[in-house]
Amino acid sequence: MVDRSPAPGRPRPPLSGGSLALRLGGIAVIVAAIAGAFAYVNGTLDPQRLKPADLVNVLEKNNGVHPGFRRNHSKGVCVAGYFESSAEARGLSSAQVFNEARTPVVGRFALPGGNPYAADSSVPIRSMALRFTQANGQQWRTGMNSMPVFPVGTPEAFYQLQKAQSPDPATGKPDPKAVPAFFGAHPEAAPFLAWVKTAKPSASYATETYNSVNAFYLVNSVGQRQAVRWSMAPVAQDVAGAVAPADTDFLEKDLVQRLTTGPLRWQLNITLADPSDPVNDASKPWPEGRKVINAGTLVLQSSQAQNDGACRDINYDPLVLPSGIEGSDDPLLAARSAGYAASYLRRTSEVNQLPAAKKESVQ
Incomplete structure (x- = not known):
């Protein structure tokens, strides 16, 4: 989650394109949009299991090491505004964010992946991370992505x-058979692959719907728990036939331009699970027709470059939750939390060691 522009004098790496086979070959970069670095919390369990460093290391191997940048979501832009709650979630959650008129955000x-110089059209995923700061000091942090499932x-x-x-050390390139073989052995990926086949890069951050993908629980004042997934649905819409421009860095420019004409808005839609719906597997979609409530409106008023913006030093850990919202037992949630922490420690220590002249280009 860092600066969108390359450091002075650094060339941009060449970008690959187009066929489904190539897109599947690069799927690890795409799906990193939500996964980040996975591991068990604190990495203190069975030594044969993953530790935070394992996933951070493999992300660095695949994306390259860019000191001072986040290991995932490296290219992005800060935004700020507020959330206006509706009455619809108040019976489901005691969280102040749903019970007060406004909460600052x-x-x-950002784009997925660990390459801070990637072209905005290189992947069809866009991500939105938010920190809601309640008046009582508690925070709700969430990371959402424009794909429907993991x-x-x-x-x-x-x-x-x-x-x-x-990459294979002998060739410097990935084995072209490895990713298709992986998916052949993982039939649970079918819903995601069906989406990938038709997904296209959008022309704007402002016109995307962003999904939690993982499940959580809303808890009301008497302790009743409701499993949910949520999404931010945009008020703005793409013009019919709009396609992502060839410009490498169009997303931030588009966002800044749109904000000059007024705030941007998204509706927070919360989908309520039935008892039979899986809450511990983000690869499984819930059936159509589940009840959806409108919990309120996100209003974004301004943007800042990420190198010195307010989002720069925020770790958007999805398990930083206020009273009234709880994580599910989806193993990816605990893994994301641990991996984000490991990545945060690496990049912040690198920034501290950089010469002063270079610090302005990172984070």
């Missing part, structure tokens, strides 16, 4: 997907 739009349901499977994308 600091957020970040390709696999466990940290171990994601790690194996990353390894399938890793």
Whole structure:
């Protein structure tokens, strides 16, 4: 989650394109939009299981090391505004964010992957991360993405997907058979692959719907729990036939331009699970027709470059939750939390060691 522009004098790496096979070959970068680095919390369990460093290391191997930049979502832009609650979630959650009129928000739009110089059209995913700061001091942090489901349901499977994308030391390139073989062995990825086949890069952050993908629980004042997933649905819409421009860095420019004409808005839609719906597997979609409530409106008023914006030093850990919202037992949630922490420590220590002249270009 860092600066969108390359450091002076640094060339942009060449970009690959187009066929489904190539897109599947690069899927580890795409799906990193939500996964980040996975591991078990604190990395203190069975030594044969993943640790935070394992996934951070493989992401670095696949994306390159860019000191001072986030290991995932490296290219982005800060935003700020507020959330206006409706009455619809108040019976489901005691969280202040749903029970007060307004809650301030600091957020970040970003691309997936660890390359801070990637072209905005290189992947069809966009991400939105938000920090809601309640008047009582508690925070709600959430990271959402424009894909509807995650390709696999466990940290171990994601790690194996990353390894399938890793370059072979002998050739410097990934084995072209490795990723298709991985998906052949993981039928749970079918819903995600069906989406990938038709997904196209959008022309704007402002016209995307962003999904939590993972499940959470809303808890009301008497302790009743309701499993949910949420999404931010845009008020703005793409012009019919709009396609992503060829410009490498169009997303931030578009966002800044739109904000000059007024705030941007999204509706927070919360989908309520039935008892039979899976809450521990982000690769499984819930059936159509589940009840959806409008919990309120996100209003974004301004943007800042990420190198010195308010989002720069925020770790958008999805398990930073206020009273009234709880994480599910989806193993990816605990893994994301641990991995984000490991990545945060690496990049902040690198920034501290950089010469002063270079610090302005990172974070």
